[in-house]
Amino acid sequence: MTETVVRVTDLHKSFGSNHVLRGIDLEVARGDVVCIIGPSGSGKSTLLRCVNLLEVPTRGTVVVGDHEMTDPDVDIDAARRSTGMVFQQFNLFAHLSVLANLTIAQRRVLGRSRDEAEKVARHNLERVGLAGRENAMPRQLSGGQQQRVAIARALSMDPSVMLFDEPTSSLDPELVGDVLDVMRGLARDGMTMLVVTHEIQFAREVADRVLFIDGGVIVEGGVPAAVIGNPQQERTRTFLARVLHGTAEV
Amino acid sequence: MVFTALGFLLALALGLVLALMRLSSVGVYRVVAGAYVEFFRGLPALLVVIAIGFGIPLAFGTILDRTLSITLALGMVGSAYIAETIRAGIQAVPPGQVEAARSLGMSPARTMVFIVIPQAFRIVLPPLTNELILLTKDSSLAFLLGTTLDQQELAQFGRAALNEVRSLTPILVVGLCYLIITIPLSYLARRLERRFGSAGMPKGAEV
Ligand SMILES: Nc1ncnc2c1ncn2[C@@H]1O[C@H](COP(=O)(O)OP(=O)(O)OP(=O)(O)O)[C@@H](O)[C@H]1O
Ligand SMILES: [Mg+2]
Numbered sequence: 001m002t003e004t005v006v007r008v009t010d011l012h013k014s015f016g017s018n019h020v021l022r023g024i025d026l027e028v029a030r031g032d033v034v035c036i037i038g039p040s041g042s043g044k045s046t047l048l049r050c051v052n053l054l055e056v057p058t059r060g061t062v063v064v065g066d067h068e069m070t071d072p073d074v075d076i077d078a079a080r081r082s083t084g085m086v087f088q089q090f091n092l093f094a095h096l097s098v099l100a101n102l103t104i105a106q107r108r109v110l111g112r113s114r115d116e117a118e119k120v121a122r123h124n125l126e127r128v129g130l131a132g133r134e135n136a137m138p139r140q141l142s143g144g145q146q147q148r149v150a151i152a153r154a155l156s157m158d159p160s161v162m163l164f165d166e167p168t169s170s171l172d173p174e175l176v177g178d179v180l181d182v183m184r185g186l187a188r189d190g191m192t193m194l195v196v197t198h199e200i201q202f203a204r205e206v207a208d209r210v211l212f213i214d215g216g217v218i219v220e221g222g223v224p225a226a227v228i229g230n231p232q233q234e235r236t237r238t239f240l241a242r243v244l245h246g247t248a249e250v
Numbered sequence: 251m252v253f254t255a256l257g258f259l260l261a262l263a264l265g266l267v268l269a270l271m272r273l274s275s276v277g278v279y280r281v282v283a284g285a286y287v288e289f290f291r292g293l294p295a296l297l298v299v300i301a302i303g304f305g306i307p308l309a310f311g312t313i314l315d316r317t318l319s320i321t322l323a324l325g326m327v328g329s330a331y332i333a334e335t336i337r338a339g340i341q342a343v344p345p346g347q348v349e350a351a352r353s354l355g356m357s358p359a360r361t362m363v364f365i366v367i368p369q370a371f372r373i374v375l376p377p378l379t380n381e382l383i384l385l386t387k388d389s390s391l392a393f394l395l396g397t398t399l400d401q402q403e404l405a406q407f408g409r410a411a412l413n414e415v416r417s418l419t420p421i422l423v424v425g426l427c428y429l430i431i432t433i434p435l436s437y438l439a440r441r442l443e444r445r446f447g448s449a450g451m452p453k454g455a456e457v
Contacts (some may be wrong), residue, residue: 072287091350095368104364105354121322150350157354 003030005161006051007190011060013046020046022216024060028161031172035203035224039239044196047213048165051081052083053195065160072174081109084154088166090146094140098125098149099134102156110157117156124152128182144175155186164188164195200243204228212236252317253389257324258382264325265332270362272337283333290330292429295388299323322390328385335381339374340366 013021020043029174036044049055051062053069053076067079073238093101102121106112108218112120125131128148132137138146147167154162168176180202187193187206197203203210204224205250211221220233231237271283290298302319343366351361371378 052353054353077352077357079356080353083353085350085353087346088348089346091344093347093350093365093369094296095372105351105356107359107365109355153354 001154004028005030005032005065006194007061007063008047008051009061011047011050011062012058013043013050013055014058020216021050021057024216024218026218027213028192028194030160030192031190032208033195033206034209034211035207036194036196036211036213037198037200037203037239037243038219042213043216044065044213045165048085048163048194048196051161051163052080052085054085068232077109081157082160083157084157084162086147086150086154086162086164086167088169089207090138090143090150090170092146092150092153094138096138097134098130098136098138098141101138101149102153105153106156120156121152124155127155127185128152129178142175143171147171147179149213151179151182151186161192163192164193164197166196166198168197168199198243200228200240212239214239251326253320254382254386255330256317256321257389258385260321260325260379261328261332261381261385264329265336266367268329268333269336269340272333287330287333288433289429290327291334292433293327295323295327296391298327299391315318320391324385324388327380327388331384332378332381335374335377336370338377339370342373343369419454 004027006026008024011021011024011026014021024047026034026047036047037127038044046055050057051064051069053062057070064079065082067082068074069076069079090200092098093104096104099118101123102124103112103114103117106117106120107114110117122131122134125134128151130145130148130152133141133145133149138149141149149166151162167183168179171179176199180199183193183195183202184206195203195207207224209221210224210227212219212227212231212235214235217242220231220236226232227236228240231240266285268286271279272287274280274283299320302323306319347365347369348361352358356364390421
């Protein structure tokens with residue numbers, strides 16, 4: 001079972017003269033969890049945002065499922081449906097209830113009926129442990145609850161891969177666990193996931209593969225036991241030493 | 251007041267269209283809407299009321315119904331202000347909202363209609379009530395067009411003017427003077443706005 005869901009080839013991205021991604025090659029197989037770690041500013045978010053074309057790559061190709069995202073003639077809205085994105089800042093639609101957050105794209109994009117969309121929404125709210133909060137507004141929820149709603153919202157579109165960009169980085173420490181638990185559950189259910197995270201423990205425990213990115217290239221990649229447990233590159237060792245010894249800014 | 255209500259509704263609808271045009275990725279839309287806004291924002295409502303009550307009879311030889319003239323004048327002036335208010339409101343919607351919508355596969359147009367505009371209206375509600383008050387004051391200019399048929403002074407001017415074309419010149423001159431003052435002012439305002447870093451268009455929100 002080695003069907004590839006995400007294939008990134010020779011990906012480059014520049015912002016003006018700032019050459020952020022310098023040739024990334026990456027494959028994610030169906031059901032795999034790939035964690036991306038690396039220092040701040042190394043291009044982790046940019047890489048993730050290139051996968052669903054929120055950023056347009058300067059060079060290289062990105063294929064998700066049957067869609068070549070980087071094909072100039074691609075129907076980008078259709079192609080994006082195969083990816084679900086979870087942002088650091090949650091980005092729940094502030095003017096909509098929890099239920100409406102989960103149903104609006106199902107109805108307006110997938111054309112599902114209200115009944116069907118609500119059924120899917122309730123199922124996914126249950127998966128993230130928030131059954132019964134359908135009518136809450138986003139601002140009435142804690143950060144951890146908002147992030148779990150955001151996960152349920154992305155899941156409701158039946159994506160073939162979930163993209164997470166530091167989903168716990170803006171949460172109070174006591175709320176991080178709930179979100180990570182939900183993500184563990186998704187991994188167990190066989191969801192394909194590409195996760196940018198600073199939670200080294202989570203990566204060690206859940207990831208099938210860990211990639212360490214620095215300076216816009218993948219410095220080192222492999223199973224967690226290798227990359228985290230026994231890093232070969234000096235840069236990886238330095239980074240891990242800093243993160244694991246709790247220095248706040250990495 | 252009927253004029254105010256009708257004029258405001260017209261101004262709101264026209265203002266939304268103009269705001270979307272100003273934020274459009276199509277250059278022609280931006281230029282046309284920009285010119286419209288500069289023009290009507292620069293003119294006193296009084297002049298527009300006069301121009302419609304006076305100029306239209308001149309140009310087309312017909313006198314517009316009074317309610318219609320006032321509604322039109324107020325709508326045209328109001329829409330210029332409201333367009334700027336709504337544009338600012340749209341730009342104040344956090345870019346993350348647009349990114350979330352796009353990442354769910356919503357098109358730019360759907361994102362605008364279902365995510366950005368509803369939030370923008372919440373943001374601009376206070377300044378919008380302000381525009382309503384201004385418009386209410388401007389609607390007092392309706393007296394220029396009289397309240398009964400006998401009192402349609404301006405309309406009579408208009409009728410008289412049909413025979414004496416020269417008398418429109420002073421209005422044109424006054425209007426031009428106003429624009430000469432106000433257009434540089436709004437350029438200055440825009441430069442200041444840029445200087446102090448007002449929010450840009452949320453990424454991917456162009457229609
Ligand atoms: N929209 C943008 N315009 C210009 N430069 C950008 C943009 N987005 C990111 N960059 C630049 O690209 C570089 C990499 O940013 P990126 O957000 O991908 O880093 P990151 O690895 O996610 O860091 P962090 O851990 O802080 O989130 C940075 O130098 C950043 O300033
Ligand atoms: Mg980042």
